[in-house]
Amino acid sequence: xxxxxxxxxxxxxxxxxxxxxxxxxxxxxxxxxxxxxxxxxxxxxxxxxxxxxxxxxxxxxxxxxxxxxxxxxxxxxxxxxxxxxxxxxxxxxxxxxxxxxxxxxxxxxxxxxxxxxxxxxxxxxxxxxxxxxxxxxxxxxxxxxxxxxxxxxxxxxxxxxxxxxx
Numbered sequence: 001x002x003x004x005x006x007x008x009x010x011x012x013x014x015x016x017x018x019x020x021x022x023x024x025x026x027x028x029x030x031x032x033x034x035x036x037x038x039x040x041x042x043x044x045x046x047x048x049x050x051x052x053x054x055x056x057x058x059x060x061x062x063x064x065x066x067x068x069x070x071x072x073x074x075x076x077x078x079x080x081x082x083x084x085x086x087x088x089x090x091x092x093x094x095x096x097x098x099x100x101x102x103x104x105x106x107x108x109x110x111x112x113x114x115x116x117x118x119x120x121x122x123x124x125x126x127x128x129x130x131x132x133x134x135x136x137x138x139x140x141x142x143x144x145x146x147x148x149x150x151x152x153x154x155x156x157x158x159x160x161x162x163x164x165x166x
Contacts, residue, residue: 003148004079004092010141011072014040019134020111022118024125033125038114040065040134064105071098075145085156089149096145103138 022036074095081088111129118127 001079001082001148003144003151004075007075007141007144007148008072008079010137010144011068011075013137014068014134017133017137019106020114020132021130022114023128023130024118024122025128027124027126034122036114036118038110040068064102064110067098067102067105071095071102071141074098078148085152085159089152089156092145092149092152096142096149099138099142099145103142106135106138 018037018039020038022038023032024034024036025031026033074091078088078091078095081091115127115129119125
C-alpha cells in the first residue's frame, strides 16, 4: 500500500509542476526571446520578455488531465482493495498501462506538437525544451506501480501457501 500512496503523491505532482518549458532563442543574438510552459492544468502559453502573450497557444491538455484523474482514481481504489488481491493486482496493472499511455502521449504528441507549433510560428528562432517534474513524475509512478504489483503478488502467494498448510 505504501507504493500506491507514493504513486498518488507522484500523480499529484503532475498538477503542481509544469511538464515542460520551452525557450525560444534568437540564434543571431543568442538570447531567450520568449518562454513557454506546458502545464497539465492550463494550456501552454508563451510569454515574451515584456510579459505580453504572443499568438502561440499550445494544445489543450483536458484529455491528459482526465487520463491522470482516471489513473489516480484507479490507484486510490486499489489501495482499498487489499482484501481482494487478485482484483487489486488487475487494477494496478490497468493503471500501469494507462500511465505508460500517458507518458507516450506526453512525449510523442504534446511536447513534439508544441515544439512544432512554436517552430512554425517563429521559424527563425530555435526552440529548446526543458523537461520538468511533470515529465519525470509519471516514470516514477510506473516504477512504484510495478513495485506495488510485485508486493501484492508476493502477499497473494504467501496467503495461498498458508492456506495449503491448514
